[in-house]
Amino acid sequence: xxxxxxxxxxxxxxxxxxxxxxxxxxxxxxxxxxxxxxxxxxxxxxxxxxxxxxxxxxxxxxxxxxxxxxxxxxxxxxxxxxxxxxxxxxxxxxxxxxxxxxxxxxxxxxxxxxxxxxxxxxxxxxxxxxxxxxxxxxxxxxxxxxxxxxxxxxxxxxxxxxxxxxxxxxxxxxxxxxxxxxxxxxxxxxxxxxxxxxxxxxxxxxxxxxxxxxxxxxxxxxxxxxxxxxxxxxxxxxxxxxxxxxxxxxxxxxxxxxxxxxxxxxxxxxxxxxxxxxxxxxxxxxxxxxxxxxxxxxxxxxxxxxxxxxxxxxxxxxxxxxxxxxxxxxxxxxxxxxxxxxxxxxxxxxxxxxxxxxxxxxxxxxxxxxxxxxxxxxxxxxxxxxxxxxxxxxxxxxxxxxxxxxxxxxxxxxxxxxxxxxxxxxxxxxxxxxxxxxxxxxxxxxxxxxxxxxxxxxxxxxxxxxxxxxxxxxxxxxxxxxxxxxxxxxxxxxxxxxxxxxxxxxxxxxxxxxxxxxxxxxxxxxxxxxxxxxxxxxxxxxxxxxxxxxxxxxxxxxxxxxxxxxxxxxxxxxxxxxxxxxxxxxxxxxxxxxxxxxxxxxxxxxxxxxxxx
Numbered sequence: 206x207x208x209x210x211x212x213x214x215x216x217x218x219x220x221x222x223x224x225x226x227x228x229x230x231x232x233x234x235x236x237x238x239x240x241x242x243x244x245x246x247x248x249x250x251x252x253x254x255x256x257x258x259x260x261x262x263x264x265x266x267x268x269x270x271x272x273x274x275x276x277x278x279x280x281x282x283x284x285x286x287x288x289x290x291x292x293x294x295x296x297x298x299x300x301x302x303x304x305x306x307x308x309x310x311x312x313x314x315x316x317x318x319x320x321x322x323x324x325x326x327x328x329x330x331x332x333x334x335x336x337x338x339x340x341x342x343x344x345x346x347x348x349x350x351x352x353x354x355x356x357x358x359x360x361x362x363x364x365x366x367x368x369x370x371x372x373x374x375x376x377x378x379x380x381x382x383x384x385x386x387x388x389x390x391x392x393x394x395x396x397x398x399x400x401x402x403x404x405x406x407x408x409x410x411x412x413x414x415x416x417x418x419x420x421x422x423x424x425x426x427x428x429x430x431x432x433x434x435x436x437x438x439x440x441x442x443x444x445x446x447x448x449x450x451x452x453x454x455x456x457x458x459x460x461x462x463x464x465x466x467x468x469x470x471x472x473x474x475x476x477x478x479x480x481x482x483x484x485x486x487x488x489x490x491x492x493x494x495x496x497x498x499x500x501x502x503x504x505x506x507x508x509x510x511x512x513x514x515x516x517x518x519x520x521x522x523x524x525x526x527x528x529x530x531x532x533x534x535x536x537x538x539x540x541x542x543x544x545x546x547x548x549x550x551x552x553x554x555x556x557x558x559x560x561x562x563x564x565x566x567x568x569x570x571x572x573x574x575x576x577x578x579x580x581x582x583x584x585x586x587x588x589x590x591x592x593x594x595x596x597x598x599x600x601x602x603x604x605x606x607x608x609x610x611x612x613x614x615x616x617x618x619x620x621x622x623x624x625x626x627x628x629x630x631x632x633x634x635x636x637x638x639x640x641x642x643x644x645x646x647x648x649x650x651x652x653x654x655x656x657x658x659x660x661x662x663x664x665x666x667x668x669x670x671x672x673x674x675x676x677x678x679x680x681x682x683x684x685x686x687x688x689x690x691x692x693x694x695x696x697x698x699x700x701x702x703x704x705x706x707x708x709x710x711x712x713x714x715x716x717x718x719x720x721x722x723x724x725x726x727x728x729x730x731x732x733x734x735x736x737x738x739x740x741x742x743x744x745x746x747x748x749x750x751x752x753x754x755x756x757x758x759x760x761x762x763x764x765x766x767x768x769x770x771x772x773x774x775x776x777x778x779x780x781x782x783x784x785x786x787x788x789x790x791x792x793x794x795x796x797x798x799x800x801x802x803x804x805x806x807x808x809x810x811x812x813x814x815x816x817x818x
Contacts, residue, residue, distance in 0.1 A: 212325050215268075215279035224414035237249060239400040247645070248298060249404055250407060296551045307340045314331050315329075329374065333360040333373075340356055343544045345541035349392075352405045359377040379424075389401050512555040514562075514577055516553070516577050521571040555580075559577045559613070563575060563577075574627075577613050577623050601700065602621075602644035602650070603644075606626050608625075616687070637662060641674060649676045675700065683716035685714060715743060717817075718813065719812045728749065775805070777813060777814075785803050
């Protein structure tokens with residue numbers, strides 16, 4: 206048997222991260238396939254994997270930094286905090302957000318002052334208890350039969366164990382396994398589907414990896430009726446990863462891999478899992494009076510009673526502001542989980558009004574890394590009985606990069622899966638690929654909405670195509686071109702025809718923006734100074750002014766001098782409040798038969814985006 210740590214140290218954290226990531230990577234599709242609660246969106250395994258992947262990356266980066274200093278040793282406190290922080294900033298979905306808080310709760314104990322006293326078996330037991338309590342406290346309305354139940358059972362079992370970290374970890378795994386098998390009878394939706402809780406099953410894989418870290422051996426699959434002893438582990442896995450439990454299925458399906466309770470998958474679901482969020486249900490953009498928004502998001506919630514959108518963002522905010530945010534979001538939707546602390550939080554909620562959820566974050570502090578997912582129609586288990594097939598992919602979806610929170614809500618209400626482009630932080634190709642996966646469709650239209658993202662979007666499209674998704678990249682250079690493309694999107698027509706129509710609409714839309722110069726520079730309109738107001742048309746500076754409204758009017762006049770039927774204005778948070786009325790009046794009085802539509806883009810970088818069709 207290879208040498209294994211007897212106490213919790215930095216190397217144990219690193220090993221645990223690696224084993225947990227491998228376990229969830231192999232189990233991801235199976236866990237996705239049993240995801241029916243709180244929303245049957247078939248992505249729990251994927252979300253847990255991505256959360257642990259972020260945690261593992263943070264730990265590896267920490268070790269890489271210490272390796273540059275000869276003779277340095279990574280402290281446990283730094284390693285466990287890096288794991289928890291990585292999980293926090295990379296948490297995905299309801300389950301991933303709760304897992305991040307579980308890890309944060311463990312870190313609070315293991316990284317406390319006098320850490321030697323917290324690195325043995327008793328310290329691990331205390332860490333698991335604090336983790337379970339912290340996670341339960343982060344959920345607005347805890348429900349039994351979920352990952353919270355499994356975490357509490359693991360902590361209870363660990364508290365009753367005496368010995369080193371390996372003994373305690375095995376006890377926690379056994380307690381979690383017993384609780385997991387019982388979840389089927391604790392929630393009607395699980396019993397109806399004939400499955401255990403997907404989040405709890407993912408946690409079992411993470412705990413099995415913890416046990417393997419300290420014992421050097423993967424614990425056997427844990428099934429009903431087992432575990433009367435302290436550890437609840439007996440027998441050894443066979444070549445398929447299953448032990449001598451009738452019907453047991455190895456969680457990873459390979460020799461010596463982490464096990465899972467048997468009979469947790471519906472018939473026919475093994476090996477046929479799904480990833481991401483459902484595809485879009487329709488292309489309709491919200492009308493100015495908001496009626497379109499209701500129609501766009503009503504489909505997903507009206508049928509099953511669940512909200513239409515999942516909203517996740519990181520938030521820089523004080524504790525008192527977060528307390529108020531919890532109350533605000535709790536009134537807006539459900540599945541509310543707010544985790545973190547020390548000024549950085551991860552917020553997760555299911556709502557019908559995605560824009561209101563983001564605006565609540567803006568009032569509380571600085572939201573960033575905003576992700577809005579449209580749940581779409583249907584669920585992972587349609588039909589009756591345990592033999593229901595997993596949720597099918599949508600036929601077609603739209604994935605769009607957007608520069609502000611308001612536009613993210615607008616695009617999401619129209620059915621698109623969005624990626625937020627933060628100022629000076631353009632999304633990487635991996636973020637676009639992940640958005641394509643979340644869209645969960647056979648065909649995807651990709652809207653980069655930025656000329657500088659052309660190569661990034663092309664790389665993402667190629668990777669998605671390699672994964673079997675048909676992707677069309679429409680080279681939109683501004684969010685207003687994306688709005689025009691999305692307005693003519695019709696999922697019901699042939700893919701090629703839809704792409705041609707969307708491309709034509711985007712190409713027929715001239716775009717401009719009004720922004721403030723950050724420094725002196727040469728432009729096509731002359732020399733600008735820091736603080737000057739710039740009007741850019743089709744990417745080039747055309748107007749230099751000192752007043753935002755006057756510059757915007759000059760830009761609009763130049764664009765409409767070539768004709769146009771529709772003007773789209775997208776206001777940033779820092780634009781003057783009076784600019785909307787002024788520009789609408791200008792269009793109405795100077796240009797006959799030209800309509801104007803106004804949206805609020807939030808913190809989008811530019812003061813104003815203008816589109817003319």
